[in-house]
Amino acid sequence: xxxxxxxxITEDGRKIGAVxxxxxxxxxxxxxxxxxxxxxxxxxxxxxxxxxxxNGAGKSSMLxxxxxxxxxxxxEVWYKGARRPxxxxxxxxxxxxxxxxxxxxxxxxxxVLDNVMTGRLTHMNTNMFQQGLWYGKARAEEIANRxxxxxxxxxxxxxxxxxxxxxxxxxxxxxxxxxxxxxAAEPSILLLDEPMAGMNVEEKEDxxxxxxxxxxxxxxxxxxxxHDMGVVMDLSDRVVVMxxxxxxxxxxxxxxxxxxxxxxxxxxVAHD
Amino acid sequence: xxxxFIWGIEVFLNGLMAGVLYALVALGFVLIYKASxxxxxxxxxxxxxxxxxxxxxxxxxxxxxxxxxxxxxTNVHHFGWHVPAFLAILLTAGVxxxxxxxxxxxxxxxxxxxxxxxxxxxxxxxxxxxxxxxDLMWNSEIKKLDVGLPQGINLAIDDFTYGIFDYGFxxxxxxxxxxxxxxxxxxxxxxxxxxxxxxxAMRAVADDHQAALSVGVxxxxxxxxxxSVAGFxxxxxxxxxxxxxxxQFSLSLIALKALPVLMLGGFTSIPGxxxxxxxxxxxEKLFEFAIGPMIGGATxxxxxxxxxxxxxxxxxxxxxxxxxxxxx
Numbered sequence: 020x021x022x023x024x025x026x027x028i029t030e031d032g033r034k035i036g037a038v039x040x041x042x043x044x045x046x047x048x049x050x051x052x053x054x055x056x057x058x059x060x061x062x063x064x065x066x067x068x069x070x071x072x073x074n075g076a077g078k079s080s081m082l083x084x085x086x087x088x089x090x091x092x093x094x095e096v097w098y099k100g101a102r103r104p105x106x107x108x109x110x111x112x113x114x115x116x117x118x119x120x121x122x123x124x125x126x127x128x129x130x131v132l133d134n135v136m137t138g139r140l141t142h143m144n145t146n147m148f149q150q151g152l153w154y155g156k157a158r159a160e161e162i163a164n165r166x167x168x169x170x171x172x173x174x175x176x177x178x179x180x181x182x183x184x185x186x187x188x189x190x191x192x193x194x195x196x197x198x199x200x201x202x203a204a205e206p207s208i209l210l211l212d213e214p215m216a217g218m219n220v221e222e223k224e225d226x227x228x229x230x231x232x233x234x235x236x237x238x239x240x241x242x243x244x245x246h247d248m249g250v251v252m253d254l255s256d257r258v259v260v261m262x263x264x265x266x267x268x269x270x271x272x273x274x275x276x277x278x279x280x281x282x283x284x285x286x287x288v289a290h291d
Numbered sequence: 292x293x294x295x296f297i298w299g300i301e302v303f304l305n306g307l308m309a310g311v312l313y314a315l316v317a318l319g320f321v322l323i324y325k326a327s328x329x330x331x332x333x334x335x336x337x338x339x340x341x342x343x344x345x346x347x348x349x350x351x352x353x354x355x356x357x358x359x360x361x362x363x364x365t366n367v368h369h370f371g372w373h374v375p376a377f378l379a380i381l382l383t384a385g386v387x388x389x390x391x392x393x394x395x396x397x398x399x400x401x402x403x404x405x406x407x408x409x410x411x412x413x414x415x416x417x418x419x420x421x422x423x424x425x426d427l428m429w430n431s432e433i434k435k436l437d438v439g440l441p442q443g444i445n446l447a448i449d450d451f452t453y454g455i456f457d458y459g460f461x462x463x464x465x466x467x468x469x470x471x472x473x474x475x476x477x478x479x480x481x482x483x484x485x486x487x488x489x490x491x492a493m494r495a496v497a498d499d500h501q502a503a504l505s506v507g508v509x510x511x512x513x514x515x516x517x518x519s520v521a522g523f524x525x526x527x528x529x530x531x532x533x534x535x536x537x538x539q540f541s542l543s544l545i546a547l548k549a550l551p552v553l554m555l556g557g558f559t560s561i562p563g564x565x566x567x568x569x570x571x572x573x574x575e576k577l578f579e580f581a582i583g584p585m586i587g588g589a590t591x592x593x594x595x596x597x598x599x600x601x602x603x604x605x606x607x608x609x610x611x612x613x614x615x616x617x618x619x
Contacts (some may be wrong), residue, residue: 086505112507124502126495139496141507143488147516149345150487200506 035256036064037241040085045094047080054080055091056264061128062208067234068242069251072261073284078244081261082212085242086118087111099207113141117206119197121213121244127186129195134185134203138195138203139164170201174236175229191222195229202233209233211243215250223247227254250274260284294458301460302580308466310572311473312531316549317556317564318477319524324558326497326517329399329410333418335546337386337390337522340425340540342529345387347429348379354428360426376438380526387522388515395515403495403500403510422543431540436533440468469531473565476527480520481561493517551599558611571595 026036040062047055055077062068070078083089085096087108096103098114106114117138126134143164145157172181175195180188185196194214201209214230215223227250231237245251251258252272260268260275262284268275275281319334331337347354351370361368374382398413441464449459484490495503496513503510522583532542548571556567575594602609 080555088501088504107509108504110508112505118505120501120505124499126498126502126504128498133491133494137491137503137506140488140492140495145488147487148490150489152484161486161488193382204506240584 033065033256035066038063039099041097042081042085043095043097045081045084045091045096047077047084047089047091051266053082055261057094058261058264058266060259060266060269061092062240062242063257064240065234065238066256067230067239067254068132068240069255069258070242070244070261071246071248071251071258072267073231076261077264078261079212082118082210082242082244084185085111085208086116086210104213112204115141115204115207116210117201117204117208118210119194119201119212120215121216123190123193123197125193125197125200128184130176130182130184131188131199132168132172132181134196135199135203136164137169138171139168141204142167149152166204168203171199174198174232175202191218191225194218194222198226198229202237202239205237206239208242211241211245213244213246215245215247223250224237230254297456298579299580301462302576304460304462305466306573306576308462308470308556308572309576310569311466311470311565312528312535312568313545313548313552313571314565314568315469315473315476315524315528316545317530317552317568318425318473318480318561319521319528319554320546320549320553321558321561321564322480322521322524323517325561326493327399327410327514328497330558331521332411332414332455332546332577333421334521334525334549335543336418336421336425337387337525338529338532338545339538339540339543340421340529341383341387341522341526342436342533342542343434345383345423345438345526346533346538348382349374349376349438350417350434352429352439357430358427358502377437380436380438380530383526384523387526388519391518391522394518395511399514400511418543420439433537433539436530436538438530438534440465440530440534442534452611465531465534472527472531476524477561477565479606480562484561488611489513548595551591551595555602555609555611557611560609560611563609563611572600 026034028034037059041059042061043059045055045058046053058077058081069087070081072078080087080089084091087106087110090105099118103114126137126232131135145160149155172178175198177192177195177199180192180196185193188196198211198214201211211230215226218226230241231254234241243255245254255272257270258268258272258275259266260278260281262280267280267284268278270278293423316334316338319337320331323329323331323334326531346352347603351372351374353359353367353370356368394417398417399410402410402413443464445462445464448462453459484493492503492508492513495506495508496510500510503513528545529538529542532545536542552564552567552571554567555570556563556565576592578594581589
């Protein structure tokens, strides 16, 4: 077992825990195309872990492997100290891994409140008959979960739009609602696929603040993909850099910034 | 008050009652369409199958008797017992859940992500298959269905209206019962889909498969649930129509009556199915009553479709259908 269990304190004084998820030699192919090639990295409790890389590097594929949407041909996923068997996405969600999508996957026809309530589905245990009777346990459960949802809505400052159908919201707010839905699940790991794509500066600042607050206040472990380098370097504790499906760098933002392979991948290499 | 007017009221009331029965069938369509985007052509046949199964169980018929006799050279037709209506309805509901599981496991699970037209074709296939299975299982004779629902003229209404108008209205007890049951069913389904955990999961799946998966919803479970509920609605519709006009092949054709109801009410709205059913029911009865004699009658055969066509031109999403909002 390679799990290094010690905790440590980062440069800016944040406490990072033991390894909670470990990807071991993951290879993912689509037919002849190799999307991810033999990549290993870990995610530690309480950290913000960024995955960066140029377009088509395989970042989203990696996130999809973690959340069970894709199944790698080779390699193992270790979660909370045990090897995870091949799982369907809804089973992964039930294990406490929530995610958002690059192209926003919300329930457009439902209100913001209902959307965020779906985030609580994995926490609701009453069966169909109890729900049908809507008495006692089912009702208590709904009320408790609704309370949690209201907290999340307050936290992300979307009280004003809670009854609005999601289809009517502008892009930036949709992104925030999607984050709210993922947060409502009280995940152990939160996966964010380009949480700031297509946002203006102000919206990006808001989103960055929310991500930091979530990590700070709830101690949620976050793995995110982002293109905005400034944001990534500011937010994350550790960064994985991918290029053409391979890992070319892994370390603190400073280490990554000074890595020659990373610089080459982003700026190009002179061919002589 | 003129006689014509009083008769008009009676026709109106009877139209409402007929409309409720249309709505019941339409409801089955809406449920499946909402949750899985599948237009289930087999809904009418499901009602037939449910009604035949119910009668078969009540009468203690041996399922697949014809087949068994042909293969083993036996001559069995009946178990020789009669199952009480209530128990038989429960058993039939169980059969419909089993049917839902089979449909999901062997057909639609393999068609996830296919074009709507492919899914539609699959339901057409399912409809004919189920029709054959129904006949093979319970034979194709016309059967009488009596689960103890009251039938015949309601004397209270007859007396009451006679006192007011000097003319007694003819309202069938069965229609009144159907109306009450349909109302309860609709109310229950609406509340279930709006406020329960499973209802929310159902709406989530209808909206976005990927997103539903990511919050921990099992698509398979939701689809089996939805087909079960649709099967149950088909059972209720089968009981009502079967009691009214006997359990026979033509029962499956009520599905065609549900089409204009859906166009009117919108494919995605449960209240729409109800209001659409009522409008069609009342509309065709009143039209037949007022205009029918002038143009030679038999307007009930086409009135609903013409009304639906007019609606398609002016309001393609139906009365209550989801508005097509597109942000560009």
